[in-house]
Amino acid sequence: MTTICPNRNTIACFVIGMAGSGKTTLVQRMASELSKREQSTYLINLDPAVIQIPYEPNVDIRDTLNYKDVQIEFQLGPNGAILTALNLFATRIDQLVELLESREEQVDTFVVDTPGQVEVFTWSSSGSIIAESIASSFPTVLLYVVDSPRATKPLTFVSNMIYACSIMYRMQLPLVVVLNKKDLVSTEFAQQWLSDFDTFDEAMQQLEGDYSSNLARSMALAMEEFYRVISCCSISAATGEGMDELLNCVKKAANEFSSFRGEKNHISVNEETASLERPSQATTSTTTIGASSSQETSRQRIWKKVNQPAGQSEPIQDAPLPKSLETTSLGEEENMLEEEEEYQALLDQFPTRWHSTVE
Numbered sequence: 296m297t298t299i300c301p302n303r304n305t306i307a308c309f310v311i312g313m314a315g316s317g318k319t320t321l322v323q324r325m326a327s328e329l330s331k332r333e334q335s336t337y338l339i340n341l342d343p344a345v346i347q348i349p350y351e352p353n354v355d356i357r358d359t360l361n362y363k364d365v366q367i368e369f370q371l372g373p374n375g376a377i378l379t380a381l382n383l384f385a386t387r388i389d390q391l392v393e394l395l396e397s398r399e400e401q402v403d404t405f406v407v408d409t410p411g412q413v414e415v416f417t418w419s420s421s422g423s424i425i426a427e428s429i430a431s432s433f434p435t436v437l438l439y440v441v442d443s444p445r446a447t448k449p450l451t452f453v454s455n456m457i458y459a460c461s462i463m464y465r466m467q468l469p470l471v472v473v474l475n476k477k478d479l480v481s482t483e484f485a486q487q488w489l490s491d492f493d494t495f496d497e498a499m500q501q502l503e504g505d506y507s508s509n510l511a512r513s514m515a516l517a518m519e520e521f522y523r524v525i526s527c528c529s530i531s532a533a534t535g536e537g538m539d540e541l542l543n544c545v546k547k548a549a550n551e552f553s554s555f556r557g558e559k560n561h562i563s564v565n566e567e568t569a570s571l572e573r574p575s576q577a578t579t580s581t582t583t584i585g586a587s588s589s590q591e592t593s594r595q596r597i598w599k600k601v602n603q604p605a606g607q608s609e610p611i612q613d614a615p616l617p618k619s620l621e622t623t624s625l626g627e628e629e630n631m632l633e634e635e636e637e638y639q640a641l642l643d644q645f646p647t648r649w650h651s652t653v654e
């Protein structure tokens with residue numbers, strides 16, 4: 296018996312949060328702070344719609360596909376195009392994981408920047424697939440970035456916390472709440488509201504009588520357990536203040552991930568091989584992880600997930616697969632090859648160019 300990832304030292308951090316909260320600035324800051332500590336980072340941009348980023352990503356979704364082309368090709372609005380771009384990217388997640396595994400020796404932290412439309416990543420099947428696939432190989436942590444000046448309003452604060460809580464439960468990964476922009480506003484208010492309901496209640500009393508204030512108070516009360524288990528830190532991604540605290544929180548969360556997965560993921564060596572196998576090599580494996588059916592390859596599982604309706608976290612067991620992904624007998628090989636080519640042609644509409652500054 297062995298485990299998938301608990302002993303791996305390279306940590307993966309997904310930086311998520313509302314638009315404008317400072318995710319991209321934080322990714323850049325993490326790279327520079329870790330570099331000062333002689334630790335290397337590997338940066339991944341998953342926002343297909345971003346025009347300019349202030350760091351040089353090692354992997355950039357924009358190299359894989361053109362967001363504008365997706366919008367025109369599938370006649371989609373901006374959010375639909377981001378979602379479709381992520382779906383297409385998710386079909387290649389096994390390549391990404393393989394690439395990250397090949398960089399493991401040189402890299403201390405993978406930092407993943409996500410789209411500003413937070414729900415597009417956190418509530419889509421492709422977002423889960425990408426996060427789960429990386430978490431199946433590396434200790435993975437979610438950094439939920441909060442725009443602190445905006446969160447000074449109690450209602451915005453509690454909405455942010457409910458959102459963070461729902462993301463943690465949906466993605467099943469440890470989460471660190473990062474109160475950003477502390478150079479603009481003291482974040483003490485948030486630390487107090489998180490640790491002491493009475494102080495939050497006092498702030499809410501100023502909105503007394505408002506329907507939403509009563510709701511927010513009861514929600515805050517219900518959230519107390521969540522507040523107890525999450526870790527929280529205050530930083531300024533712009534100035535670098537608080538980064539020591541953040542990096543400590545990341546380490547603790549990664550340890551928590553490792554000990555949790557260490558207990559959960561005791562699976563046989565065959566199963567481990569099957570879960571990480573490249574689709575073309577997956578022919579004789581007879582084991583699988585979790586709820587997936589017994590002879591599924593990783594590509595089959597991904598295909599099912601990408602095609603399942605939004606909001607459905609478990610793969611649909613009988614979701615239609617392209618024939619090329621079904622288990623086939625030797626007699627069907629010719630057909631399979633044809634359909635494999637069709638499938639590949641679909642993917643090849645979007646030129647892939649992984650580039651790496653680590654090399």
Ligand SMILES: Nc1nc2c(ncn2[C@@H]2O[C@H](COP(=O)(O)OP(=O)(O)OP(=O)(O)O)[C@@H](O)[C@H]2O)c(=O)[nH]1
Pocket residue numbers: 312313314315316317318319320321342345410411412475476477478479530531532533534
């Ligand atoms: N003062 C201050 N400004 C910050 C800080 N972090 C980010 N900003 C500013 O906030 C704005 C948004 O920052 P981004 O890093 O682009 O935020 P984002 O979450 O990646 O934005 P989207 O990609 O649109 O979701 C920029 O003008 C940043 O310069 C901070 O710690 N302090």
